[in-house]
Amino acid sequence: MPSKVRDGCIYQYKNCKILWNHSLVEEDLWVREGKILNPEKLFFDEQAYADVQIDCKGCIIAPGYIDVQINGAFGIDFTETEDISAGLKKVSHGLLEHGVTSYCPTIITSPKQTYHRTIPKVKRCNGSKNGAGILGLHLEGPFINKMKKGAHNPDNIQSFPNGFSDVVDVYGDLNNVAMVTLAPELERSGEVIHELCKRGIKVSLGHSSADLVTGETAVNNGACMITHLFNAMVSYHHRDPHLIGVLTSTHIDQGRSLYYGLIADGIHTHPSALRVAHRIFTKGLVLVTDAISAMGLPTGEHWLGHQKIEVNGKRATIAGTDTLCGSIAKLDYCVRNLLKNTECGEVIALECATLHPAQMLGITDKKGTLDYGTDADFVILDPALNVMATYIAGEQVWDSGLIQGL
Numbered sequence: 001m002p003s004k005v006r007d008g009c010i011y012q013y014k015n016c017k018i019l020w021n022h023s024l025v026e027e028d029l030w031v032r033e034g035k036i037l038n039p040e041k042l043f044f045d046e047q048a049y050a051d052v053q054i055d056c057k058g059c060i061i062a063p064g065y066i067d068v069q070i071n072g073a074f075g076i077d078f079t080e081t082e083d084i085s086a087g088l089k090k091v092s093h094g095l096l097e098h099g100v101t102s103y104c105p106t107i108i109t110s111p112k113q114t115y116h117r118t119i120p121k122v123k124r125c126n127g128s129k130n131g132a133g134i135l136g137l138h139l140e141g142p143f144i145n146k147m148k149k150g151a152h153n154p155d156n157i158q159s160f161p162n163g164f165s166d167v168v169d170v171y172g173d174l175n176n177v178a179m180v181t182l183a184p185e186l187e188r189s190g191e192v193i194h195e196l197c198k199r200g201i202k203v204s205l206g207h208s209s210a211d212l213v214t215g216e217t218a219v220n221n222g223a224c225m226i227t228h229l230f231n232a233m234v235s236y237h238h239r240d241p242h243l244i245g246v247l248t249s250t251h252i253d254q255g256r257s258l259y260y261g262l263i264a265d266g267i268h269t270h271p272s273a274l275r276v277a278h279r280i281f282t283k284g285l286v287l288v289t290d291a292i293s294a295m296g297l298p299t300g301e302h303w304l305g306h307q308k309i310e311v312n313g314k315r316a317t318i319a320g321t322d323t324l325c326g327s328i329a330k331l332d333y334c335v336r337n338l339l340k341n342t343e344c345g346e347v348i349a350l351e352c353a354t355l356h357p358a359q360m361l362g363i364t365d366k367k368g369t370l371d372y373g374t375d376a377d378f379v380i381l382d383p384a385l386n387v388m389a390t391y392i393a394g395e396q397v398w399d400s401g402l403i404q405g406l
Helices: 041-043 083-100 112-121 164-171 189-198 212-221 243-250 270-279 329-340 348-351 357-363
Strands: 010-014 016-018 024-025 029-032 052-055 060-063 065-071 100-108 137-140 177-182 202-205 257-260 286-287 301-302 307-312 317-318 378-381 388-391 396-401
Touching: 016 348, 024 083, 024 348, 029 100, 052 286, 060 348, 065 083, 065 329, 083 100, 083 112, 083 329, 083 388, 083 396, 100 112, 100 388, 112 137, 112 164, 137 286, 164 189, 177 189, 189 212, 212 243, 243 270, 257 270, 257 357, 270 329, 286 329, 286 357, 329 348
Parallel strands: 010 052, 016 060, 065 100, 100 137, 137 177, 177 202, 257 286
Antiparallel strands: 010 029, 016 024, 060 378, 301 307, 307 317, 378 388, 388 396
16 A cells, blocks of 8 residues: 555455445445545446555455543553643544544543633544544543542542533533533433533543433433443442333433443453443444553553552552552453453454444444445554554554555
8 A cells, every 4th residue: 555645545445344335345445535435326327437556355344443531552541641732643543553544532530720721622523644534522520439540639529509600610612522421310410411412522421420310411412422331320220220120221312322441351241241331232332442551551550630559460550449440451452352252253353443433422423334435544453453553544553464455
């Protein structure tokens, strides 16, 4: 593949299986000027053919992965770094190796000044050879329940007794925000959810002790996601299933869509829990890493916010405790791990990192599919779903070097 895409050049990726319409089909993928082409219109309307053909040697082509919850990686903590621009640049570039072409940098529960310093500087942008694109910030807190704080600093947790005005006061500028995680049991949460949704911001429910009815009410008010299912919430109980029970609720208004994040890192969620979630509500499953600054770093001591953490193997905990504080898994590993532990099949495993997060964010017209006219952000995978190459806007931005000629 040429190092730079030529203007107007038509690229044909052949000898591959592409993720198309919920199936892996033996079809060619056609790309021009950063977009997926409809080959029928190309042949019959334009009577045009490929300028460059790329033999994929039997590999799989899937949309680029989307991670909607990542706190940092490669030594960068989005919450604490003073130079957020440099931090984003480093993480964005590092994610390409793992097939991630778009993501939501996540800021955990913080004091007001952190939000006011950081939010205006994190601009939405498309990806490039320099790194994955940014879809907007995910603000995880500070409006959460202290009883389910997880690794969040309880001194920074807040409520909103004055409603949405408190949210604006804490966050300041909301223009660069794509998602907010909050606890729906907080007083006036209905008003806050409604106002966030009016501004096009997706609301996720998490770090919460909410009962089932409260969760259902929040979804009917506009919330569309549950943050890292099973983690930082009340466990399922047969008398009150709490937030987990919302996945099977019959009391959600018709037409409402619901998704849930799942950390399939082998640590946060037991394989049995992965299977339960997958079998109950496959179409809402969104793989997330919840990765922290220690992702991509060696075993030892690191930092998450102001808290010292310890990395030992696949586990990251608050130093001196057994409290998990995020994952160090990469999203491509989570895809393979979901496939291994649920036997869901390659299509579903891939859609949980592509189509489903794009649906949740409402961006399937551009991302998350290989539909005609969408952005040519895609990954080439071997049959075991290892990333062989990553493309953004039709340009190869990372290559494993294991397949010659791509």
